[in-house]
Amino acid sequence: xxxxxxxxxxxxxxxxxxxxxxxxxxxxxxxxxxxxxxxxxxxxxxxxxxxxxxxxxxxxxxxxxxxxxxxxxxxxxxxxxxxxxxxxxxxxxxxxxxxxxxxxxxxxxxxxxxxxxxxxxxxxxxxxxxxxxxxxxxxxxxxxxxxxxxxxxxxxxxxxxxxxxxxxxxxxxxxxxxxxxxxxxxxxxxxxxxxxxxxxxxxxxxxxxxxxxxxxxxxxxxxxxxxxxxxxxxxxxxxxxxxxxxxxxxxxxxxxxxxxxxxxxxxxxxxxxxxxxxxxxxxxxxxxxxxxxxxxxxxxxxxxxxxxxxxxxxxxxxxxxxxxxxxxxxxxxxxxxx
Amino acid sequence: xxxxxxxxxxxxxxxxxxxxxxxxxxxxxxxxxxxxxxxxxxxxxxxxxxxxxxxxxxxxxxxxxxxxxxxxxxxxxxxxxxxxxxxxxxxxxxxxxxxxxxxxxxxxxxxxxxxxxxxxxxxxxxxxxxxxxxxxxxxxxxxxxxxxxxxxxxxxxxxxxxxxxxxxxxxxxxxxxxxxxxxxxxxxxxxxxxxxxxxxxxxxxxxxxxxxxxxxxxxxxxxxxxxxxxxxxxxxxxxxxxxxxxxxxxxxxxxxxxxxxxxxxxxxxxxxxxxxxxxxxxxxxxxxxxxxxxxxxxxxxxxxxxxxxxxxxxxxxxxxxxxxxxxxxxxxxxxxxx
DNA sequence: CTGAAAGCGCTAACAA
DNA sequence: TTGTTAGCGCTTTCAG
Numbered sequence: 001x002x003x004x005x006x007x008x009x010x011x012x013x014x015x016x017x018x019x020x021x022x023x024x025x026x027x028x029x030x031x032x033x034x035x036x037x038x039x040x041x042x043x044x045x046x047x048x049x050x051x052x053x054x055x056x057x058x059x060x061x062x063x064x065x066x067x068x069x070x071x072x073x074x075x076x077x078x079x080x081x082x083x084x085x086x087x088x089x090x091x092x093x094x095x096x097x098x099x100x101x102x103x104x105x106x107x108x109x110x111x112x113x114x115x116x117x118x119x120x121x122x123x124x125x126x127x128x129x130x131x132x133x134x135x136x137x138x139x140x141x142x143x144x145x146x147x148x149x150x151x152x153x154x155x156x157x158x159x160x161x162x163x164x165x166x167x168x169x170x171x172x173x174x175x176x177x178x179x180x181x182x183x184x185x186x187x188x189x190x191x192x193x194x195x196x197x198x199x200x201x202x203x204x205x206x207x208x209x210x211x212x213x214x215x216x217x218x219x220x221x222x223x224x225x226x227x228x229x230x231x232x233x234x235x236x237x238x239x240x241x242x243x244x245x246x247x248x249x250x251x252x253x254x255x256x257x258x259x260x261x262x263x264x265x266x267x268x269x270x271x272x273x274x275x276x277x278x279x280x281x282x283x284x285x286x287x288x289x290x291x292x293x294x295x296x297x298x299x300x301x302x303x304x305x306x307x308x309x310x311x312x313x314x315x316x317x318x319x320x321x322x323x324x325x326x327x328x329x330x331x332x333x334x335x336x337x338x
Numbered sequence: 339x340x341x342x343x344x345x346x347x348x349x350x351x352x353x354x355x356x357x358x359x360x361x362x363x364x365x366x367x368x369x370x371x372x373x374x375x376x377x378x379x380x381x382x383x384x385x386x387x388x389x390x391x392x393x394x395x396x397x398x399x400x401x402x403x404x405x406x407x408x409x410x411x412x413x414x415x416x417x418x419x420x421x422x423x424x425x426x427x428x429x430x431x432x433x434x435x436x437x438x439x440x441x442x443x444x445x446x447x448x449x450x451x452x453x454x455x456x457x458x459x460x461x462x463x464x465x466x467x468x469x470x471x472x473x474x475x476x477x478x479x480x481x482x483x484x485x486x487x488x489x490x491x492x493x494x495x496x497x498x499x500x501x502x503x504x505x506x507x508x509x510x511x512x513x514x515x516x517x518x519x520x521x522x523x524x525x526x527x528x529x530x531x532x533x534x535x536x537x538x539x540x541x542x543x544x545x546x547x548x549x550x551x552x553x554x555x556x557x558x559x560x561x562x563x564x565x566x567x568x569x570x571x572x573x574x575x576x577x578x579x580x581x582x583x584x585x586x587x588x589x590x591x592x593x594x595x596x597x598x599x600x601x602x603x604x605x606x607x608x609x610x611x612x613x614x615x616x617x618x619x620x621x622x623x624x625x626x627x628x629x630x631x632x633x634x635x636x637x638x639x640x641x642x643x644x645x646x647x648x649x650x651x652x653x654x655x656x657x658x659x660x661x662x663x664x665x666x667x668x669x670x671x672x673x674x675x676x
Numbered sequence: 677c678t679g680a681a682a683g684c685g686c687t688a689a690c691a692a
Numbered sequence: 693t694t695g696t697t698a699g700c701g702c703t704t705t706c707a708g
Contacts, residue, residue, distance in 0.1 A: 048452045049453065050453065051453045052454045052455070053394050070419070071415060071418055071419050072412070074410070074412070074415075077412075077415035080410065084436055085436070088436075093455075094433070094434055095432070095433055096418075096432055098419065111386065115387065115388065115389045116389050116390045117389050117390070117431075225621075225622065258624070261624070280412070280619070281619070284619055285622060286599070286623070
């Protein structure tokens with residue numbers, strides 16, 4: 001097939017490789033006549049630069065890796081889209097890497113760049129601690145996503161989880177709720193994000209002068225909607241009374257919705273529900289979910305900016321960027337209690 | 339940084355590059371003593387082969403491109419996951435390309451391989467006709483996904499849309515429905531998939547001895563749930579009577595659900611709803627959606643198989659693979675009419 | 677079974 | 693402004 005090389009073009013045009021290269025790269029100082037000649041040779045031969053060769057010569061790949069737990073989880077696929085679009089805008093291609101929260105796969109991710117495959121990595125870790133990460137990838141342009149405990153050496157983009165949980169809980173309080181539950185997965189939490197969200201939830205209660213009741217902290221066994229259903233069912237069965245629930249994930253919120261409705265409770269009249277991540281799912285339940293909405297576009301933009309700086313040679317200490325969040329208001333927890 | 343090259347290892351081990359290469363590639367015939375020595379040199383230096391250089395030498399990139407309209411649409415993100423996992427299993431990495439259904443972007447996709455970036459492309463076209471595609475990418479290992487009109491030269495994986503629509507409609511008929519609507523986007527349909535699905539729908543009605551009523555074919559203005567809502571609302575407003583609806587997309591089905599419930603109809607009692615694609619969304623509505631379920635894993639596997647054969651040098655005519663589908667039964671159109 | 681050397685196609689000094 | 697040439701790091705004949 002297209003086995004046309006730079007030198008073939010040069011020969012046909014009767015110039016040197018350098019001149020062809022100049023034309024390809026749109027360098028300003030090429031005599032118009034030559035440019036013309038070269039261009040038509042390129043067209044005639046259908047020349048396309050071989051990117052692999054270019055990479056070997058320049059040492060830049062023009063690619064970044066994006067490593068996430070699951071590429072088809074709505075939060076990650078929505079975030080991926082923003083990152084992919086932002087990367088494209090900046091001239092990078094995106095290599096997708098799925099870790100499935102597997103420590104081995106997470107470790108493997110950090111070797112891509114050493115293998116000269118990508119210029120940098122955007123990584124949403126689940127199992128690896130930040131120290132391991134820094135150890136495994138010294139000098140690798142790397143930006144972390146998600147709520148990993150504060151990394152010392154590594155750049156990091158996240159939202160303020162405490163504030164977001166505080167905001168979500170306050171919203172429930174403002175609409176008159178007084179017995180607000182919190183639904184999360186508690187064990188196996190390496191990242192500490194649940195703790196931060198729990199903290200925000202507790203702060204809101206304290207602000208409002210309400211007691212912190214341990215029995216209102218509900219635990220799901222894993223990150224599925226079914227686990228959310230089970231957790232709410234169990235709470236209902238043991239007679240727990242609550243008029244609002246803050247969930248650390250939209251899927252839990254969906255589970256909560258189902259379980260509550262199945263138990264004859266109406267949402268939001270009897271129990272208001274707040275989800276987290278503001279994914280596509282939140283728009284299609286009934287009632288639609290009020291959900292904590294991380295600014296995904298800002299996460300993408302900020303992550304790429306930090307990564308580009310690292311790729312550009314910045315070698316300072318790890319930087320933390322807190323990006324915005326809001327509360328997407330929908331039917332499951334409307335603004336005012338009716 | 340890790341600026342360790344093959345030759346560095348060779349020097350430390352006191353052997354030639356070839357021997358190191360043999361060890362790296364696990365070639366069988368290396369003297370155990372040498373292998374030992376080389377291996378410890380590799381470990382000591384922390385050597386990692388530079389993939390870019392390897393590619394330039396071998397001409398294989400070990401990467402495939404996956405080009406789809408939208409990476410965060412549930413159908414595509416679910417399919418992507420299967421493809422990514424299957425590709426990993428076969429030793430490929432996946433470069434994600436989003437076309438946003440833009441003809442220019444679709445065209446650009448087909449140049450990746452010419453640029454020596456990937457070994458092959460899996461492409462779900464929306465705007466490009468198959469002739470354009472074949473013309474633009476002669477000799478490029480390429481597998482098409484989706485319902486593009488039968489391509490002559492290009493490999494293609496799809497489900498039998500006529501049969502799937504027939505099955506979905508039959509299911510409604512079997513449960514006693516007699517006035518079944520069909521909801522789709524009609525104009526701007528380059529791919530003809532809507533036509534195939536419409537055909538299946540019509541066949542089912544004919545089989546059942548029912549008349550084909552044009553007013554039962556509902557049209558949404560675009561591929562959003564909101565468009566589905568609007569289409570159903572309009573039909574209801576003009577007094578259309580129907581007790582079932584087959585939607586060509588889960589999002590339409592969600593829209594239909596909303597519009598019907600808002601109008602005081604209950605699903606499935608008054609109107610049964612069948613969606614298409616069996617995405618995550620279908621599981622989280624209430625009632626959950628019965629949905630035509632393409633075998634996404636089979637699509638991924640089949641596509642990779644064909645692509646690998648092309649990459650391996652197969653140059654025959656385009657092959658069509660029809661993979662299986664089923665009907666995921668859920669509450670919006672349960673098995674028997676109660 | 678191991679070593680030496682010629683590319684893979686492009687870029688970027690350095691000359692001209 | 694344009695041409696020459698030496699790499700980028702690895703693979704791979706072809707000898708030894």
